[in-house]
Every structure is written in C-alpha cells, then in structure tokens.
Amino acid sequence: MLRTRFTETFGVEHPIVQGGMMWVGRAELAAAVSQAGGLGIITGLTQPTPQxxxxxxxxxxxxxxxxxxxxxxxxxSITPPPYAEYRQAIIDSGVRIVEIAGANPATHLPYLKDAGIKVLHKCTSVKHALKAQQVGVDGVSIDGFECAGHPGENDTPGLVLIPAAARELEIPMIASGGIADARGLVAAMALGADGVNMGTRFLCTAESPIAHAVKEKIVANTELDTKLIFRTLRNTARVADNAVARQVVEIERGGGGFDDVRELVAGARGRKVYEDGDLDAGIWSVGQCQGLIHDIPTCADLVARIVREAEELIAGKLAGSIVEAVAR
Known part of the structure; x- marks a missing residue:
C-alpha cells in the first residue's frame, strides 16, 4: 500500500526518510532508520574530516x-569546508544515495551521477525544486514553513507548498516540515508527495545520539515552543524557544546584525546542547511538530507504528469516509 515512486527510485522499503541533521546524523541513528525500512542519512559535515x-x-x-x-x-562560508573532498569520500565509500541541501546541486551532480549515485535535493520553494529537477536530481525533498532549521523566506506551509510542488514536478518528491506520525504521512501523500522526511521526530528516538534531557524537552514542548531567528537577515531559521533564541530575537528587533549575535549562535554552542543536555547553552533546531511528539521510541518501533497506522487510516477511516460520502 505504501510503495511509491520514491521507494522504487531510491530502493527503500518505506517512504520515510531521516534527513541530515547537524551533530545528529551519525551511524547509530542512520543505521537504525534504514534497518527499520526507512532511509537513514549520515550528516557529512558532522564529521570533522573527509577521512x-x-x-x-x-x-x-x-x-x-x-x-x-x-x-x-x-x-x-568565509572558510568553506573542502566539499570536493567530502564528495570524493562519499563516492569512494560506495554510498548509493546523497541528500544535497543549501546551494544549487549542479556543481556536484556530474561526479555523483557518474558514480551511479541517486541524488535527493532539499529545497524550500517550487522554484528551487524545479531548478533542481532541471539540473538532473533524482528526487526533491521540499520543506514547509513548519520545519526545523531553514524554511526559506516565503513562509509557505506544507498544506500549500506540497500540492503546489506536486503539480509542477515530474520526479519523486518527499514532504518535510510538520510531519511526525502516520497522519502526516497519509496527508502528505494525499497532497501529492511520494513520501516524507522527518527530522524532529527522529531527533526524539532512542538511537538519536543526543542528551536525554533534550529528548524529554521535545516531549514536553508544544507546537508553540519554537522561535524564528535571522528574520531580519533574510536567513530565517526555526529553533527551540530558549533563553539564547529569545536574546537573538531581541537583538534583531533592536536593529542588530549578524556580528551582534555571532557568538550566541555559534555551532559549538548548539553542539553543547545536544551533547551535554544544557538546554540554554545555545540555539538548537526543532520543528513545530514537536507538539505531536509524546514518546521516545526506538526507530524500529516508530517506523513500524507509522506504517501500520498509515495503512489502517487509508484502508479504514478514509476508505469508510469515502464510502459514506458516496452513499449520501
């Protein structure tokens, strides 16, 4: 029931992806998601060197x-990482799937495609999704405004963005942002997606390599407990609502620029949150879907639950509603 263009193209069992997350996408989490039948993803730049x-x-x-x-x-970046060396490490290691986010993937595509690698590009607008399709990616992951991290500057929620992209794209598309359970998966597929990408939900699993205090905070939080920073810099990011995020927002409101918040938003401080469980050590990414998260399951249990409940929704409640509507 849940076989889609995405599962067929990328060779996975279930249309569920654990997208790359800085400091989080490590072997234990990626392997657990893949072993459960989804697509686990290692975050390349979490590793300090290509080796x-x-x-x-x-x-x-x-x-x-x-x-x-x-x-x-x-x-x-002022001092960009050696992207070509990281790319070569991926190719040399025989990886078959790469998720590219950020800039246009065209620079890297020839090397990856020549190595037989399937490329999934993460984007936040229909325009960028179409550009990715034009340059030759195999699929796109499109982020609605609800997502953690960078949702773009258009503020378009998934309910609008997903069908708008589905109408234009010919390649497989997975939906990201605001999805944490079977209802999100079924809704995304109804809107035209071929699967879903979940970051925050996989952040809060047993195999996620972050401090338990962070997971407990996600469970305790509601959909209201995020902040949008860098709005004035046109580089919007959704992060957890904590003392540091509130301070950044206030500095921006007062006319401050990036230099005024640089130390507050340093990546090393965010890493300290994940590693030490100090929730106010720095900014850390989390999406609005944390309001839908109420437990800390294993990845195997989570994926199995989502697939089971999605199939039950499709064959049960939704099918029954359609029959009832027709009868009327």
Whole structure:
C-alpha cells in the first residue's frame, strides 16, 4: 500500500526518510532508520574530516545492510569546508544515495551521477525544486514553513507548498516540515508527495545520539515552543524557544546584525546542547511538530507504528469516509 515512486527510485522499503541533521546524523541513528525500512542519512559535515566521514560510513555498514544515504549541505562560508573532498569520500565509500541541501546541486551532480549515485535535493520553494529537477536530481525533498532549521523566506506551509510542488514536478518528491506520525504521512501523500522526511521526530528516538534531557524537552514542548531567528537577515531559521533564541530575537528587533549575535549562535554552542543536555547553552533546531511528539521510541518501533497506522487510516477511516460520502 505504501510503495511509491520514491521507494522504487531510491530502493527503500518505506517512504520515510531521516534527513541530515547537524551533530545528529551519525551511524547509530542512520543505521537504525534504514534497518527499520526507512532511509537513514549520515550528516557529512558532522564529521570533522573527509577521512572521518569514510570511517562513519564504514561504521554504518557494520550496523545495517540496508540502503542509507549521506547529506552534504553546501552553504556560503568565509572558510568553506573542502566539499570536493567530502564528495570524493562519499563516492569512494560506495554510498548509493546523497541528500544535497543549501546551494544549487549542479556543481556536484556530474561526479555523483557518474558514480551511479541517486541524488535527493532539499529545497524550500517550487522554484528551487524545479531548478533542481532541471539540473538532473533524482528526487526533491521540499520543506514547509513548519520545519526545523531553514524554511526559506516565503513562509509557505506544507498544506500549500506540497500540492503546489506536486503539480509542477515530474520526479519523486518527499514532504518535510510538520510531519511526525502516520497522519502526516497519509496527508502528505494525499497532497501529492511520494513520501516524507522527518527530522524532529527522529531527533526524539532512542538511537538519536543526543542528551536525554533534550529528548524529554521535545516531549514536553508544544507546537508553540519554537522561535524564528535571522528574520531580519533574510536567513530565517526555526529553533527551540530558549533563553539564547529569545536574546537573538531581541537583538534583531533592536536593529542588530549578524556580528551582534555571532557568538550566541555559534555551532559549538548548539553542539553543547545536544551533547551535554544544557538546554540554554545555545540555539538548537526543532520543528513545530514537536507538539505531536509524546514518546521516545526506538526507530524500529516508530517506523513500524507509522506504517501500520498509515495503512489502517487509508484502508479504514478514509476508505469508510469515502464510502459514506458516496452513499449520501
């Protein structure tokens, strides 16, 4: 029932993806998601060097024989990482799926395609999705405004963005942002998606390599407990509502620029949140769907539950509603 263009193209059992998350997409989590039948993804730049990424890929292979991918996020930087070397590490390691986020994937596509790698590109607008399709990616992951991290500057929620993209695209598309359970999966598919990408939901699982205090905070939070930072900088990011995020918002409201918040938003501080469980050490990404999360399951239990409940929804409640509507 849940076989889709995405599962067929990317060779996975279920149309459920654990997207790349900085400091979180490590071997244990990616392998657990893939072993459960979804698509687990290692975050390439979480590893400090290309060689470390090779070793992380090898560790993942020791934990699962199912397909998994590697995320490569390309962002403007004063001192950019050696992207070509990370890309070569992915190719040399025999990875078959790559998720690219950030800049246009065209620079990397020839190398990845020549190596027989399927490319999934993450984007936040129909325009960028169509551009990714034009340059030759195999699928796109489109982020609605509800998502953690960078939702773009158009503020378009998934309920509108997903069908708008589905109407235009010819390649498989998965939906991201605001999805944490079977209802989100079924809704996304009804809107035209071929699967879903979940970050926050997989952040709050037993295998997620972050402090338990962060997971407990996600369970306790509601959909209202996020902040949008960098709005004035046209680089919007959705993060958890904490003391640091509120301070950043206030500085922006007062006319401050990036230099005024640079130390507050440093990646090392966010990493400290995940590693030490100090919830106010820095900013950390989380989506509005945290309001739908009420437990900390294993990835196997979570994926099995979502698939089971999605099939029950499709064959049961929704089918019954259609029959009832026709009878009327």
């Amino acid at each position: 470390a990424l090779r070793e992380e890929i090898a560790r993942t292979r020791d934990l699962t024989d199912k397909p998994f991918g590697v995320n490569l996020t390309i962002l403007p």
